Amino acid sequence: MFDRIREDIASVFHRDPAARNAWEVITCYPGFHAIVIHRLSHRLWTLGFKWLARFISHIGRWLTGIEIHPGARIGRRFFIDHGMGVVIGETAEIGDDCTLYHGVTLGGTSWNKGKRHPTLGKGVVIGAGAKVLGPITIGDGAKIGSNAVVVKDVPPGATVVGIPARLVDDSRRDARERQAEQMGFSAYAISENMDDPIVKAIHGLLDHTVVTDQRLNKIIEALDRLGARVDELKALEDKFDAAYLNKIVD
Numbered sequence: 001m002f003d004r005i006r007e008d009i010a011s012v013f014h015r016d017p018a019a020r021n022a023w024e025v026i027t028c029y030p031g032f033h034a035i036v037i038h039r040l041s042h043r044l045w046t047l048g049f050k051w052l053a054r055f056i057s058h059i060g061r062w063l064t065g066i067e068i069h070p071g072a073r074i075g076r077r078f079f080i081d082h083g084m085g086v087v088i089g090e091t092a093e094i095g096d097d098c099t100l101y102h103g104v105t106l107g108g109t110s111w112n113k114g115k116r117h118p119t120l121g122k123g124v125v126i127g128a129g130a131k132v133l134g135p136i137t138i139g140d141g142a143k144i145g146s147n148a149v150v151v152k153d154v155p156p157g158a159t160v161v162g163i164p165a166r167l168v169d170d171s172r173r174d175a176r177e178r179q180a181e182q183m184g185f186s187a188y189a190i191s192e193n194m195d196d197p198i199v200k201a202i203h204g205l206l207d208h209t210v211v212t213d214q215r216l217n218k219i220i221e222a223l224d225r226l227g228a229r230v231d232e233l234k235a236l237e238d239k240f241d242a243a244y245l246n247k248i249v250d
Contacts, residue, residue: 004076008035011077015099030064031080037063041070072106075122082128089117095140103129109151110134119227121156 012025012032025032029079037060045053054072061067065084068074072088075096080086082102088094091114092106104126108116118132121139127146132138139156148165159168 004039005036007033008079011079015079016081019194030066031083034068034080034083034086035058035078036076038068038070038072038099040073041068042072044075045070072117091115091135093119095120095124098122098124098126100126101128101130101146105133107133108135108219109133116196118150141206184239 009022009025009032012019012029019029022067036055041053041056041060044056050070057068057070061145066080066086068086068088069090069092071090071092072092074088074094075098077097078094079099080101081099085103086100087105087107089106090107091108094106098120106118106120110116115135119135119137120126121137121142123141124134124138124144125142125143127148130144130150131145131148132144132150134149134151136153138144138154139158140148141157142154143159144150144154145159145161145168146162148161149163150160150165152165154160154165154169160166160189161168
């Protein structure tokens, strides 16, 4: 048990740059307190002391604002950042090295007995306010965006955002981020499904720019194969990109 506690403390340092020393983690981190209390209550639950396990879990909820059912199975180096409002259901299963932020719910969609809560693989990260519902599986290394509502399985390594959650197209996301950096701001964590019309307009402009770049590159490659001189075309392309970005910024 003490090995697990040492691992839990170390995981805080790995994932929270605000942590300064072990004493601060032990005394001031509700996520760490919730994990320690859960390990005790879960042990009692598996030994058959159901009421005592629930009572200790209830005390942990009162102290930390984090509700973890003693029946939930949680792996090693689990980290809850901030923690307020986190709810983890009875049949939830969480793999090693997972991270949850405040307001996350691992809940059920049925009143039936049996498996009704999510299963998280290793290294899963769930953003603030996200809801993962039902007996679904979140693959190893998957990321769930803030405020997303996930009701279907998520493949390993994937990123999902929105309501209901949808897979993010990595190629379009990377292209958007590169274009956004040139424009002087970061569009990271902004979902294309957001209702903000300005965000939608910017996404539309960025998508148009990416498609135009791809078409120009294909034209240049075709001309190059035909033996044409493409130096002037490349210079024209760079001039077009600069003018287009300046027009967007203005």
